[in-house]
Amino acid sequence: MQMKRLWKQFRELTKDENFMHIIENIEVIVAKVLSICMLVVIAVAIADLMTFIFRELLSPKYGGFYKTLFQVFGLFLNVLIALEILENITGYLKKHVLQVELVIVTSLIAVARKIIILDLDKVKGLDIIGLGLAILSLSISYLIIRSNSKSRSS
Secondary structure, rough: HHHHHHHHHHHHHHHHHHHHHHHHHHHHHHHHOOOOHHHHHHHHHHHHHHHHHHHHHOOOOOOOEEEEEHHHHHHHHHHHHHHHHHHHHHHHHHOOOHHHHHHHHHHHHHHHHHHOOOOOOOOOOHHHHHHHHHHHHHHHHHHHHHHHHHHEEE
């Protein structure tokens, strides 16, 4: 009798509708945990940025400002990338859909960060071509997604 009832409950839980509901609940929990983790990452990134600014910019070494400035830009962009990722996660929590446009923008910021902090003395030409192709591909993708979303809203 007990086994029969357990089997019936198991079959009820594994029906497509119920199973998808369980999966959706797990996705929401994971997204919330990721949001909290991303908030911690953002707080640490801001603390790192502030520490770096106070340590490096307020007591500059002669001739080091140029290099330090690009490191500051890189740290700022790290925070912006983290904020964009948090926006992706919260957007998913609100709409239960991954927003491709936000993912592409986040990727563009990440590649731009890489280019800004790039040390041209240590990089090969092929790496620069690769970054250029990445930006071109992401830009074209962004234009396609953007024009698609505009035509749908019209």
